Amino acid sequence: MxxxxxxxxxxxxxxxxxxxxxxxxxxxxxxxxxxxxxxxxxxxxxxxxxxxxxxxxxxxxxxxxxxxxxxxxxxxxxxxxxxxxxxxxxxxxxxxxxxxxxxxxxxxxxxxxxxxxxxxxxxxxxxxxxxxxxxxxxxxxxxxxxxxxxxxxxxxxxxxxxxxxxxxxxxxxxxxxxxxxxxxxxxxxxxxxxxxxxxxxxxxxxxxxxxxxxxxxxxxxxxxxxxxxxxxxxxxxxxxxxxxxxxxxxxxxxxxxxxxxxxLNLGYTVVSKRKLLQLVNEGYVGGWDDPRMPTLSGIRRRGYPPAAIRSFCDRIGVAKKESLVDVSLLEHYVREELNESAVRVMGVLKPLKVVITNYPAGRSEELTAQNHPQKPEMGSRLLPFAREIYIERDDFMEEPPKKFFRLAPGREVRLRYAYFIKCDEVIKDATGEISELRCSYDPATLGGNAPDGRKVKGTIHWVAADRALKAEVRLYDRLFTEENPEKAAAGGGDFKDFVNPHSLVILPDCRLEPSLAAARPGQHFQFERQGYFCLDGQDSRPEGPVFNRSATLRDTWAKLR
Structure with missing residues (x-):
């Protein structure tokens, strides 16, 4: 919005x-x-x-x-x-x-x-x-x-x-x-x-x-x-x-x-207890508190802040005539609230290993990162940096198109809060899959600026490989592909025919910055460039934390409408 x-x-x-x-x-x-x-x-x-x-x-x-x-x-x-x-x-x-x-x-x-x-x-x-x-x-x-x-x-x-x-x-x-x-x-x-x-x-x-x-x-x-x-x-x-x-x-x-x-009738979901019970009993969702469900226990587990729900209810107001409220309005208030309150961190959801060949082996350092760029009062944290890091697999392309400004062979990018790196070599496994990138860094570019004035167009996030927190991340999306699944099924179909098969995507092998090891259930974070997430209080374990995506950074459905 x-x-x-x-x-x-x-x-x-x-x-x-x-x-x-x-x-x-x-x-x-x-x-x-x-x-x-x-x-x-x-x-x-x-x-x-x-x-x-x-x-x-x-x-x-x-x-x-x-x-x-x-x-x-x-x-x-x-x-x-x-x-x-x-x-x-x-x-x-x-x-x-x-x-x-x-x-x-x-x-x-x-x-x-x-x-x-x-x-x-x-x-x-x-x-x-x-x-x-x-x-x-x-x-x-x-x-x-x-x-x-x-x-x-x-x-x-x-x-x-x-x-x-x-x-x-x-x-x-x-x-x-x-x-x-x-x-x-x-x-x-x-x-x-x-x-x-x-x-x-x-x-x-x-x-x-x-x-x-x-x-x-x-x-x-x-x-x-x-x-x-x-x-x-x-x-x-x-x-x-x-x-x-x-x-x-x-x-x-x-x-x-x-x-x-x-x-309140909300798009891309149903609020009938009978229909919600069907979704639970027939295994379309994991229970009443499944983060895709419109139950308050479900949206709480997903990480929607209560202040966002209150703002949403105030905004839609009280009327005498039934209507279908666009779910984008609810998502707007969720993003607005989380943008103000969520601590910024870095998380790599589809990790690709990078070895910085000219960074001294055995050396590490701690770099300062702001918890919220617009709110100095929220303080800062230390990010470990070392020879081996992980970047997002989608931030590298061997043969990039014209407007791809991230990492590619021979191309230089900025690491958020750190240095410029340039890709020198691409390593592949026996199947031809890229398994590792070998890069070099410029030690004079700490903080993201080059003394000689050269510019780079891309800034990417990363985490240090040896200190990264391994976690499962669950990407939640709208439960139905149709805005009004009950109306879409009125011609003799079943509202469950419109359940979104991509409403839950599980990423089991993510790498997050180590500060997230202290995360509390329900605590909100913005994974920079990724979205808003919170620690799942039900399925997380000390040895295996689980983070739920509360919302994307922007309305990813807008281009589909």
Whole structure:
């Protein structure tokens, strides 16, 4: 992204909140981020996290809750709870003392369900899930009343309490709201509020065998916590009438307002949990934290800085209409942040050995290199230099084209922070592959300038052979070859047909400068002329470090568009 990015004006949600404070409707703003602990968060969730916690940081007084809507024990695990907490903290947000679980309110939610039954607004239904689905109707046809819809409240109360006591098997009965089977909104056609599920819960254990549905739990939890603005993505717009119906028909302590915004759809990836699970289970990626995945654990492992994610979410803003965001914008903010913070080092990814024949055997020296050319405050480091070094194989050509300004037979180049060298001889192995270059150096050119004023056009990076750190480097790229793989597969194909076969290239025999032996997991570096990298905290070993490429130095896909 070469053009400067202009900040956006206040979005419609912030305008609503500003007006609510000015009118005295609220004297404190309360938002919440309410994930279900049934998987890992992805980049789309980052937008919601930044919005909800961002609003709490912008308005005074205000706060944001982290609440886990843990109403389905068949899919939820403590592992996901802890992973989500780690992701939110990594993004730079803190919920303080306001950590909640929907399961904290199970007893109160149950009492509210009985309240609806007693007031003729809910009933126990004996239809199976398939029968309920068949009687629900369509967008053009009304639904059919359940034969149990007029069941007396006293009978429904008795059956509901027996459901809680565990008398009935899974699927035998449900509790439904009595609203309107002819409603144009299918969500109001007597939705299920409770189902029987003899399954242990990750927090309440075997205490419950009936569990409230998400659509029933969510507004109650919001109201119990004093949430003022319940912000959710557009797919919940059709659920808002049910949200409001529950709020109006229960004696809740407050009445939150649900507001929908467009979710984040990012190019060259998918953010559907179901599709991401397919990629994991079918071996297209190495797991939920694979650095090609759009999960927050994946992009954290890849080396995306949290500040870049926050800047990206701020830039795309909050809208009412769905759109596909160009992934280049995210990559722009990653590069912008890493350009400011990453220490510069030298790494040779495809090493070619160079012997400097006139450099004294057994001699070595340490040369000074800046950690960041534009930031003297980041200090400097020492680079060992000796008779044998490695350069990038791509920095040498035996028969160079006209505009190739790097090393070639008889040609002189500058070694970064070191000397001029000239290629005198090319050594090949039995297969004809170049195995070594023999060069000479000019000792008067230390620092990259010749006293006689001669110029060279090429500067290349290098590492000393005897001190180089051997490492594996993983070059990550976009996961799909199509910007919108789901749309590309709409004609009857499979979105997985567009997985990029070059999304991961492993280079097992790289040579890096020795300072990287002290690298910490997640620490960011710019390998000069190569890109931005970080140490992989999962697969690295002291004897075998692994570095992941976070981003190239520039958008390598721009020329393909």
């Amino acid at each position: 070469s053009e400067p990015i202009k900040p956006l004006a206040a979005d419609f949600i912030r305008t609503i909140i500003t007006d609510d404070l000015a009118s005295g409707k609220h004297d404190q703003i309360v938002t919440r981020f309410p994930p279900e602990p049934n998987g890992y968060l992805h980049i789309g969730h980052a937008k919601s996290i930044c919005l909800n916690f961002g609003i709490a940081g912008e308005f005074t007084p205000a706060r944001c809750h982290l609440r886990f809507d843990d109403t389905n024990p068949s899919k939820e695990e403590t592992e996901y709870v802890e992973a989500i907490k780690e992701d939110v903290r990594w993004l730079g947000f803190d919920w303080g003392e306001h950590l909640y679980f929907a399961s904290d309110y199970f007893e109160q939610i149950y009492e509210y369900a009985e309240h609806l039954i007693k007031n003729g607004l809910a009933y126990v239904c004996d239809l199976s899930a398939e029968e309920i689905r068949a009687s629900r109707g369509t967008l053009t046809e009304p639904g059919r009343n359940s034969p149990y819809r007029e069941r007396p409240s006293s009978e429904s109360i008795d059956l509901f309490r027996r459901m809680r006591a565990g008398e009935f098997p899974d699927g035998a009965r449900v509790l439904r709201a009595r609203i309107d089977m002819a409603s144009g909104n299918l969500n109001l056609r007597d939705p299920v509020l409770y189902r029987i599920m003899h399954r242990g819960h990750h927090r309440t254990g075997a205490q419950w065998c009936i569990y409230p549905m998400y659509d029933f739990t969510h507004p109650i939890s919001d109201a119990l916590e004093g949430v003022t603005h319940s912000l959710c993505t557009l797919e919940f717009a059709d659920h808002r009438p049910l949200y409001d119906w529950i709020i109006v028909n229960l004696p809740l302590p407050c009445q939150p307002r649900q507001i929908e915004f467009a979710r």
